[in-house]
Amino acid sequence: MTARPVTIVEVGPRDGFQGIVPFIPTERKIQFIERLAATGLERFEITSCVSDKAVPQLADAKDVIAASQGVPGVHGQVLIPTASRARQALAFGARSLAYVLSVSESHNRNNVRRTPEESVSDYAAMIADLPPGISLRLNIATAFDCPFEGRIGTEQVLTLLDQLIPLAPTAEIALCDTTGKAVPDQVGEVFDAVISRFPEVRSWAVHTHDTYGLGLANVHAAWEAGVRVVDAAFAGLGGCPFAPGASGNVATEDVVWMFERRGIQTNVDLSALIEIAKDGACIPGASAGGRVRKALAGCA
Amino acid sequence: MTARPVTIVEVGPRDGFQGIVPFIPTERKIQFIERLAATGLERFEITSCVSDKAVPQLADAKDVIAASQGVPGVHGQVLIPTASRARQALAFGARSLAYVLSVSESHNRNNVRRTPEESVSDYAAMIADLPPGISLRLNIATAFDCPFEGRIGTEQVLTLLDQLIPLAPTAEIALCDTTGKAVPDQVGEVFDAVISRFPEVRSWAVHTHDTYGLGLANVHAAWEAGVRVVDAAFAGLGGCPFAPGASGNVATEDVVWMFERRGIQTNVDLSALIEIAKDGACIPGASAGGRVRKALAGCA
Numbered sequence: 001m002t003a004r005p006v007t008i009v010e011v012g013p014r015d016g017f018q019g020i021v022p023f024i025p026t027e028r029k030i031q032f033i034e035r036l037a038a039t040g041l042e043r044f045e046i047t048s049c050v051s052d053k054a055v056p057q058l059a060d061a062k063d064v065i066a067a068s069q070g071v072p073g074v075h076g077q078v079l080i081p082t083a084s085r086a087r088q089a090l091a092f093g094a095r096s097l098a099y100v101l102s103v104s105e106s107h108n109r110n111n112v113r114r115t116p117e118e119s120v121s122d123y124a125a126m127i128a129d130l131p132p133g134i135s136l137r138l139n140i141a142t143a144f145d146c147p148f149e150g151r152i153g154t155e156q157v158l159t160l161l162d163q164l165i166p167l168a169p170t171a172e173i174a175l176c177d178t179t180g181k182a183v184p185d186q187v188g189e190v191f192d193a194v195i196s197r198f199p200e201v202r203s204w205a206v207h208t209h210d211t212y213g214l215g216l217a218n219v220h221a222a223w224e225a226g227v228r229v230v231d232a233a234f235a236g237l238g239g240c241p242f243a244p245g246a247s248g249n250v251a252t253e254d255v256v257w258m259f260e261r262r263g264i265q266t267n268v269d270l271s272a273l274i275e276i277a278k279d280g281a282c283i284p285g286a287s288a289g290g291r292v293r294k295a296l297a298g299c300a
Numbered sequence: 301m302t303a304r305p306v307t308i309v310e311v312g313p314r315d316g317f318q319g320i321v322p323f324i325p326t327e328r329k330i331q332f333i334e335r336l337a338a339t340g341l342e343r344f345e346i347t348s349c350v351s352d353k354a355v356p357q358l359a360d361a362k363d364v365i366a367a368s369q370g371v372p373g374v375h376g377q378v379l380i381p382t383a384s385r386a387r388q389a390l391a392f393g394a395r396s397l398a399y400v401l402s403v404s405e406s407h408n409r410n411n412v413r414r415t416p417e418e419s420v421s422d423y424a425a426m427i428a429d430l431p432p433g434i435s436l437r438l439n440i441a442t443a444f445d446c447p448f449e450g451r452i453g454t455e456q457v458l459t460l461l462d463q464l465i466p467l468a469p470t471a472e473i474a475l476c477d478t479t480g481k482a483v484p485d486q487v488g489e490v491f492d493a494v495i496s497r498f499p500e501v502r503s504w505a506v507h508t509h510d511t512y513g514l515g516l517a518n519v520h521a522a523w524e525a526g527v528r529v530v531d532a533a534f535a536g537l538g539g540c541p542f543a544p545g546a547s548g549n550v551a552t553e554d555v556v557w558m559f560e561r562r563g564i565q566t567n568v569d570l571s572a573l574i575e576i577a578k579d580g581a582c583i584p585g586a587s588a589g590g591r592v593r594k595a596l597a598g599c600a
Contacts, residue, residue, distance in 0.1 A: 180595070181561065183558060183561045183562050184517070184520050185520075185562060186562075210513075210591060211591060211595045212554065212557055212558070212561075212591055212592050212595055213510075213513075213515070213516050213551070213554040213557075213558075213590060213591035213592060214516055214517075214558060215513070216513050216514055216516075216517045217484070217514075217516050217517035217520050217558075220484050220485075220517050220521075221520075247591065247594070247595060251513070254512065254513040257512055257513075258483060258512070258513075258514060258517075261481065261483045261512075262483050262485060262486075289591075290513060291510060291511060291512055291513035291547060291589075292512050292513060294547070295480070295511045295512055295547060
């Protein structure tokens with residue numbers, strides 16, 4: 001991949017699409033990935049290997065993984081919640097895995113039916129079995145706030161990472177604001193704490209939602225703390241049309257605009273991205289977010 | 301007024317309403333001010349004395365000024381672009397004035413048909429004539445970016461303030477991001493520079509627009525630099541339905557949410573504010589913004 005000052009991971013095909021009803025044809029998903037890759041985006045979360053029943057939109061994971069391998073320049077990670085799903089993803093041809101677990105027990109139980117400690121053991125088992133050459137990332141959900149337990153203390157994050165990081169020190173670590181309730185001073189404090197405690201980690205990432213309008217503010221706070229990898233979804237997808245309070249990821253075009261405006265190169269063609277975001281906002285059943293798409297459309 | 305850690309100036313009745321077509325009945329404007337005051341908001345920009353032809357929505361400034369004086373707890377400033385408009389506002393009964401001029405010559409010419417230097421002379425003339433007991437604020441437009449000249453350098457802001465501040469050192473100074481293109485690092489830098497250069501100024505304010513999704517990020521950056529007065533408009537009003545790129549002020553409810561989440565008291569009843577913001581978003585012709593209104597409506 002190209003070295004760049006900030007790297008955006010386009011998570012629209014996974015986090016953006018997963019809540020959308022009706023099903024988006026696989027071919028259309030691949031077209032979006034192809035078009036997004038053509039703007040200069042290289043890293044993607046392309047899909048997830050999870051229960052088809054729980055997330056019917058991603059039931060075509062096998063086909064998406066296979067097809068995305070034919071798209072030039074795409075480095076596509078696959079979200080997996082367990083070692084057994086990791087095996088499935090690898091069998092489908094995935095070369096990059098993002099293992100997700102939550103800091104808070106109630107959210108982890110709700111999401112993957114395990115305690116965080118059980119997920120740590122499962123992660124260890126997955127690492128032990130991992131073939132060589134597989135890129136690894138840890139997605140730490142509810143790193144700032146939990147829908148059931150409220151605000152998460154920095155110490156809870158550190159305690160969980162104390163167990164996880166020695167198992168695979170080269171894994172990228174993403175701290176995820178699952179609810180969108182993180183505030184910038186908290187984001188700065190938590191990243192300051194983890195970066196200082198775990199100097200062996202080479203790559204930290206931030207994953208924000210724009211539910212309360214703080215998506216960009218939190219990305220900025222993470223950048224100031226030293227984070228150089230940012231998750232985002234084109235068109236701010238990720239909102240759930242059946243639960244108006246559950247808003248989407250920070251919009252990729254908003255993130256690109258902010259960094260470019262700061263003079264920090266993203267190597268992404270914003271004009272081309274805006275056109276794709278417009279189409280993303282028109283996916284049947286989608287609930288779009290972000291501001292830059294509308295702002296620049298208005299200037300045209 | 302109540303001493304509070306952060307003070308919000310509700311500018312919806314001026315900046316939020318001014319671009320809306322059709323005309324909002326004066327009685328309805330006053331009802332909004334009354335309801336907003338009942339949430340705990342004390343400071344307002346209630347209207348502007350400007351050309352009725354240029355801004356027909358605010359042609360009822362006289363009546364709004366008169367009526368708002370009967371609303372308990374409301375400290376309402378009136379925006380004025382010239383000394384002659386200041387005399388008009390005072391004749392209408394205003395006790396608090398916000399004089400607006402731009403850092404950039406092209407914007408000031410476009411807005412008030414003068415160079416910034418001519419506006420400085422006009423401001424000096426106004427100060428000389430000001431009766432005792434009138435609160436004064438300076439709204440410095442295009443303090444970060446100008447629609448005609450692009451990014452504004454910090455030195456330009458300092459040079460203008462060098463001329464203005466000695467004329468009335470007790471005036472509050474608001475730096476306004478007219479285009480919404482300010483980025484948080486710039487906001488922090490500019491406020492650091494002005495606060496350090498002008499220690500005699502007792503109150504600094506920030507005025508942001510959310511055009512590119514950076515409204516809250518910029519408010520946060522200003523707060524971190526020491527700014528304790530924040531302009532905002534309920535429902536994120538201020539967008540222009542005829543120019544989709546011209547988006548509204550940062551939403552008051554988003555600002556309240558962010559500060560309260562940080563543990564910084566606003567003394568504003570957020571639930572009551574959300575209800576008013578919902579009604580604000582439904583004003584015929586209005587273009588609403590902000591995220592918290594929808595997020596909390598979804599949770600209800």
